[in-house]
Amino acid sequence: MILNRPYVLKTIKKSTPEVTAFTFEAQDGTSIDFVPGMFAMLYYKNQETGESIGRAFSIANAPPSGSLEFLISLVHGKFTSKLDTAKIGDVYYISAPYGQFKFDLNPGTKFLFLAGGTGLAPFFSMLRLSKARSQQIDGVLIYSTKYSDDIIEHEELNQITSELGVKLAVTVTRPKENDTWKGNTGHVNAEMIKKYAPDVVDRISYICGPPAFVNALKQALLSLGVDQKHIKAEMWG
Ligand SMILES: Cc1cc2nc3c(=O)[nH]c(=O)nc-3n(C[C@H](O)[C@H](O)[C@H](O)COP(=O)(O)OP(=O)(O)OC[C@H]3O[C@@H](n4cnc5c(N)ncnc54)[C@H](O)[C@@H]3O)c2cc1C
Secondary structure, three states: EEEEEEEEEEEEEEEEOEEEEEEEOOOOOOOEEEOOEEEEEEEOOOOOOOOOOEEEOOOOOOEEOOOEEEEEEOOOOOEEEEEEEEEEEEEEEEEEEEEOOOOOOOOOOEEEEEEEEHHHHHHHHHHHHHOOOOOOOOOEEEEOOOHHHHHHOOHHHHEEEEEEOOOOEEOOOOOOOOOOOOOOOOOOOOHHHHHHOHHHHEEEEEEEEEEEHHHHHHHHHHOOOOOHHHEEEEOOO
């Protein structure tokens, strides 16, 4: 566990019109260990006024690491508006890792992953760790995004899921007029889950996204006969 340590902003990469990937590296070179699914508290400190604000962000890279990557939706709020103007070399402060939403990837276990919007971030950490370990996953990932141009790290997502044997289904909830998107549209529901994971009762389900998404999908899983003990969830937004 690290508390309020300085981290230098190393990379800023626009992933979609709404989401940007930020990588921060420990100023003292310390590596931290964490379980995919956990989050960090990222603090911005105004050097002149001493003002400090912090927000929680899921760690998107694989552990252990001296740097932490976050996939952040720039909603121009109190914290994210600081990131709108962030520059390489800026110093932020990080405390980590936190949280009970942890991927337990026992070989032989089957999974269902349900991600809404930036709720995809913790799944990236898990996929990247599995790739680093060359560990195949018997998993189905259903990812819901508002727009077809808002699929986070689209190329890597396609590549890494195919490499690990994870079945990927993306659904776009607000297709735009003249959209060339040919895949699923509409919200994830019990029917969509059954289509991609007919054996859902035999799978451990992980859900991450906004509260309405998480609550609706918990209910959908229960209606399909999934045991409450086999559902793990994290929500924000
Ligand atoms: C455990 C945990 C993990 C999180 N991981 C991530 C992550 O990986 N990526 C990420 O982008 N966020 C993540 N968040 C959300 C993050 O902590 C902030 O709440 C978010 O960045 C908005 O902060 P803000 O200060 O800019 O907005 P605020 O000033 O707090 O809010 C401004 C306005 O934006 C709205 N808003 C807040 N969050 C969102 C959102 N996500 N989408 C749309 N509107 C929003 C609020 O309702 C409000 O109207 C996580 C939160 C938790 C609790």
